[in-house]
Amino acid sequence: MSDAVLNNIKTRRVVREMTDEPVARAQIEAVLEAARWAPSGGNLRPNRYIVIEDAETRRLIRLVSPGMFQKAPVLILICTNWDVAAEHNLPATDRALLIDIGTAAQTMMLAAHALGLASGPVTSYSKEAIKLILNLPDSYSPEMFICLGHKAEAAQPGMRAWKRITWRDLTHWERFKPE
Numbered sequence: 001m002s003d004a005v006l007n008n009i010k011t012r013r014v015v016r017e018m019t020d021e022p023v024a025r026a027q028i029e030a031v032l033e034a035a036r037w038a039p040s041g042g043n044l045r046p047n048r049y050i051v052i053e054d055a056e057t058r059r060l061i062r063l064v065s066p067g068m069f070q071k072a073p074v075l076i077l078i079c080t081n082w083d084v085a086a087e088h089n090l091p092a093t094d095r096a097l098l099i100d101i102g103t104a105a106q107t108m109m110l111a112a113h114a115l116g117l118a119s120g121p122v123t124s125y126s127k128e129a130i131k132l133i134l135n136l137p138d139s140y141s142p143e144m145f146i147c148l149g150h151k152a153e154a155a156q157p158g159m160r161a162w163k164r165i166t167w168r169d170l171t172h173w174e175r176f177k178p179e
């Protein structure tokens with residue numbers, strides 16, 4: 001892996017304060033294109049994306065999203081399309097559906113970072129309200145927002161880490177060893 005890729009992974013941080021500066025359409029499309037290349041269980045691609053730029057829609061979304069601290073100029077909502085799951089007889093409990101959301105989310109945030117954009121995921125919102133606001137069909141469930149924008153000068157560093165962790169704290173080598 002190149003140093004540039006590793007460096008991109010290590011320096012991406014969630015940004016919760018963004019400016020009003022719009023994001024260029026080409027950059028939004030580049031982020032969506034990156035997500036298309038994220039790994040997907042069975043290559044089934046059950047994710048669908050809703051891109052929201054309209055100011056009033058974003059305002060309504062923020063009203064029902066207590067975990068959305070940033071006023072991002074662009075929101076990308078990752079949805080699961082349950083029609084795709086049904087088509088392939090995937091039960092709703094299949095973990096691949098959740099994992100696909102994660103691979104898409106991280107791929108989008110790394111792509112955004114590589115493009116010089118700020119990003120942040122949000123899962124704290126009223127799913128029912130979001131479905132109404134965005135006119136989602138029953139087959140689409142709203143799973144995670146990716147906020148996109150430009151970092152505000154005064155943006156605070158991320159959430160406090162309880163302790164600084166290293167990969168060693170998270171890893172067992174060969175066999176489980178009690179911590």
Ligand SMILES: Cc1cc2nc3c(=O)[nH]c(=O)nc-3n(C[C@H](O)[C@H](O)[C@H](O)COP(=O)(O)O)c2cc1C
Pocket residue numbers: 012013014015016067068069120121122123124158159
């Ligand atoms: C599944 C998941 C849900 C998250 N939900 C939110 C959220 O609702 N609001 C928020 O501000 N950050 C959310 N985050 C971001 C985490 O708080 C953040 O990744 C963590 O504090 C580490 O910060 P870093 O990504 O900048 O290293 C979420 C992250 C994940 C993986």
